[in-house]
Amino acid sequence: MKTNRREFIKISSMGMGALALATTPVLGWVPGFLKDDYTNPDDSKAKRYANYCEVCFWNCAGWVYTDEKDKIWKIIGNEDDPHSNGRFCPRGTGGVGMYNDNDRLKTPLKRVTDESGKQTFVKISWEEAFDTIAEKMTEIKDNYGSESFALFKHGSSGKHFAQLLKAYGSKNIAAPAYAQCKGPREEAFKVTFGHPLHSPEPLDIRDTKCLVLIGSHLGENMHNGQVQEMSEAIGKGVNIITVDPRFSTVASKSKFWLPIKPATDLALLLAWIHVIINEEIYDQKYVEKYTFGLESLKKHVENYTPEWAAGITTLSAQDIRDTAKEMANASPAVIVHPGRHVTWYGDDTQRLRAVAILNALLGSWGRRGGFFMPEKAKLPKYPEPKAPKPKWSWRDISPGKYPLAGTGVTNLLIDASHPDYEGDHKIKAWFIAGTNLIASIPDIKRTLDALNNQEFVVVVDTMPAEITGYADIVLPECTYLERYDSPRLAQHREPNIALRVPAAEPRFDSKPGWWICKEIATRIGKGDFFDYKDFSEVIDWQLKQVGTSLEEMKKIGVKKLNRKYDDLYFLEDEEIEFHTNTGKIELYSTTMEANGFDPMPKYTAHQESSEGFYRLIYGRTPAHTFSRTTNNPNLTALKAENDLWVNPKVASEWGFKNGQKLWLQNHQGKVSEFPIKIRITERIRWDSVFTAHGFGRTDKRLTRGYGRGISDSEMVSDVKIDKETGSTGMRNNFVTFLTEKPNTAKKES
Amino acid sequence: MRYGMAIDTRKCVGCADCVVACQTENNIPIGYTRDWIAELNEGTYPNLHLEIRSERCNHCENTPCVRTCPTGASHIILGGIVKVTHEECIGCGACIQSCPYDARYMHPDGYVDKCTFCDHRVANGQEPACVSVCPTHCMYFGDLDDPNSEVSKVVAANKIKTLAPEAGTKPQIFYLV
Incomplete structure (x- = not known):
C-alpha cells in the first residue's frame, strides 16, 4: 500500500472541486466590466507600494500601483534600482497576473483516504493544518531526529522556512537554484578566482567591447539588468560572439554566430585558450602578476588546436582563430559570459573552469568592461536564541561525494530519501516551499520514488503546481504582492537595499510565509525564533540598525549605500591576494587537484544521438x-x-x-x-x-x-x-x- | 506638433514587455492587444537574418481608417494622434479593413479600439507606457516637427524604414535597421 499512498490526486476526486467551480472567473474579459471603468486610472490618484519582483530570481525592485478602488493595477520599475533601472521585463510587468490568477491555492488542504481507499484533498482550517504539521514534526524528531526533515526551497519566502528548520534542528536544506542551475559555475569561479559569482552576476556589460555568449540566450532569458546593459553596449557598437546550435535572438545581433555542434563547447573553449596562449595575445602583464600555472596550461592545451576543435565542433578553424583574436583585441574589456543555468553535460565544472581561465587570460576579472567587484549591503540579524546543532547534514549523506558542493544539493537529499539509500542518514519527511520539484529536478520518477518513501510531505505554494498533488498537507501562500519579506540585499556596483511591502490584502485564505512559519514554530515550542507579532517589526528593526527605517523605505523603495570596501575595478598594478590556495588566480587549480579532479579541463566526448533521434x-x-x-x-x-x-x-x-x-x-x-x-x-x-x-x-x-x-x-x-x-x-x-x-x-x- | 516614434530593431529582443505594459496601463482585456511583436526570419542555416520589432498603430498622416469611418468616431487629435471615440463607434469594422497594419481590433464591448500613444500620459508629460518600460530602451517617442527632439535626432541619424510605405499612408513610426 505504501507505494501508492501518495498517488497523484486528479481534479475529479478533489474535495475542493466545488469550491473551485463556485468562484466567479474575473480573468479574461467579462462583459460590462471595462465599460464601467474604462477611463484610464490616473497615476496621480493611484497609491504605490514598494516591492521587489518574485516572478524570477533577478528580483527587480519596483512600485506596485493600486487604483482608486485599491485594486492592484500595474507594476512599474523603481528608477533607483540597479537591477531594473526603472524598467521591468514582461514577467515583472505581468506579475499582476500572479495576484489575479483565480486558479491560486485558496485554503489549506489535507490528504484523506476514505474507506474504499480513495484519496482526496479536503479543505481544512489553518489551525488544523498547523496542529497536524506540528504533531508530525515532533513525531519525526522523536523517531528519527530532526535532521531527517528536509526542506526544498526557492525564492524569498524560502528564508522563513529555512529559519523554521534551523530552529527545529535540521540543516538539510537545498534549492534547485544550485544543483539544477548555477552550481558548477559558482565552484569553477571560486577555485579559479577565489570568489563565486553570486547573483546578479557582476558583469560590466555596459562598458564591454566584446561579449561572448556560450549557450546563453540573453534577451530570451530576461535577466533584466544584463539585457539592458547588452542593449546599451549594442548602441555603443559592442562585438558579440554567440556560440549556440540555435540562431537565438542574440545570435541575430552578433558579429559572429558560431553554430556549434551541441555538447562540444569545451573543445571550442580549449582551442580558444590554445590560440590566445600560443599567439601570445593574452594580457601578459596581468597574467604574469596575478595568475598561477601559465606554463602548465600552455603545455596542457598544446594539442587543443583550432584544427582539432574544428573536427569536433563542426566550426571552422579560421572562425575559432578569428573569434579568439576578437576577444584579445577587446581585452580587458571583454566578457566570456559564465551563463547561469549551466548544468548541461555532467562535466560542467570543468567547462566553466575553461570559461574562468579564458577570462583570466584576457585579464577581464576586476577590469572595466569585464567583471566588476560587487558589494552587498548587510543588515544585522534580528535577535534570536541559539539554534540546536544538527548531528548531521546533507554533506554526510554520501561521504566523499561532490566535495566542491558549496551549498545543499537537492539530488543528495533525494538520494537520502530514496528506498535504495543504504547509508545512515535517511530523510523521512519533506517541506517544499515555492519550488515545483516535478518541473525543476530531472528524473521525475526518482523524485517521486523518494517522495513516496516519505512519512510526511508539506507543500507551500501560491499555485496548485504539480508537486502540491503529492503532498499530505498543502498550504496556500499569498503572493509577493500581498506580503512582507526580508529586504533584498543583492550585490551590485553599489550596495543597496530593496523593500517589499504588501500592496493588497491576501486573496482567498492565503497567508504570508513568515506567518505560516511563526505559527508552526510556536506549536513545536520554537516560537522564540520568530519573536515578533508582524514581520514588519523585524524589517523596521533591521533597517533602523543601518540608519534607515521601514517608514523611509516605504517612500523610496530602494536605498543605495556607499561602497565601504575595494574599488569597482583593480587599480593599476594593485597588489591583490586572491582567496585561493596560491593567492593567485589559478589557471592550474590546486583545489581541483587536491580533490582528485583534473587541475585543468580536459575534453571528453559526450554521447551522440543515434539515427532518428x-x-x-x-x-x-x-x-x-x-x-x-x-x-x-x-x-x-x-x-x-x-x-x-x-x-x-x-x-x-x-x-x-x-x-x-x-x-x-x-x-x-x-x-x-x-x-x-x-x-x-x-x-x-x-x-x-x-x-x-x-x-x-x-x-x-x-x-x-x-x-x-x-x-x-x-x-x-x-x-x-x-x-x-x-x-x-x-x-x-x-x-x-x-x-x-x-x-x-x-x-x- | 507631430507625435511619432522610432524603434531600434537592432536593440529590440522581442520580449513583449511593451505589450504587457500597454495591457495593464490601459486595462486592455486579456486576449486583446494594441501592440505586438513581429519577427521576420530570412535565409537558410547558418546564413540567417532576423528582424524583431514592436508594432502598433502608425498614427499615419494619411489615414484610410479615418476616411472610411461612417460616424466620425475615428478622428485625429492634436499632434496627429489617431483615436476612436468609443461612444460614437458603431462597430462596423470598416476601419479595421482599411488599415494596412492590422492595428485595430474589435473590443468585446462592440467598439473598435487601438493604440492612443497613451495620450493620457503624454498630456501629463509622460512617455507612452510601452516606451517607458522597454528594458532595451529601443523606443523613442516625441515631436517629429521639432528637429531637436530625441526622436527626430534618432530618425535623422540612422538608417530607417517604415512599414508598408507602398500603401501611401505616411506612417509616423520609423524603424531603425
Missing part, C-alpha cells in the same frame, strides 16, 4: 520563468504553450507540416504526456530540437497551463552528474517523434 535543447522564452508563470493570465496571453523547433531538412525527412502536433519519446523510452506543435525553422541545427522550459502542465487545476505544450523536464530522464558539485547534467537526452501517443493508440484499437 535529436538532442533536446531547452531554454527560456521572454514571457516565462520556470513553470511558475505558465498559468499566469497575462503571460499565457503572450505565450500559452511551447513549440518544438525543428530544422526544415528534418521535417521534410519525416514529412512533417508546420504546426503539426507530435509526441516525443526520449532515448530511454519516456513518452511525453502531451503533444507539442512543431515549428519548422532554419534557426535550429539538424541534429537538435529546441523548446522552452516550464510548459506541459499536468495538473488540471491549472486551467490555462494544463496540457499546453510539453514539459522538457519530463523528457530529461538520463541525468549525468557533475562529479565536483553533484549538479545534474540535463542536456544528454535525445528525442524522436511520434505521430500518435502509444497508449492512446492502444485504447482506441
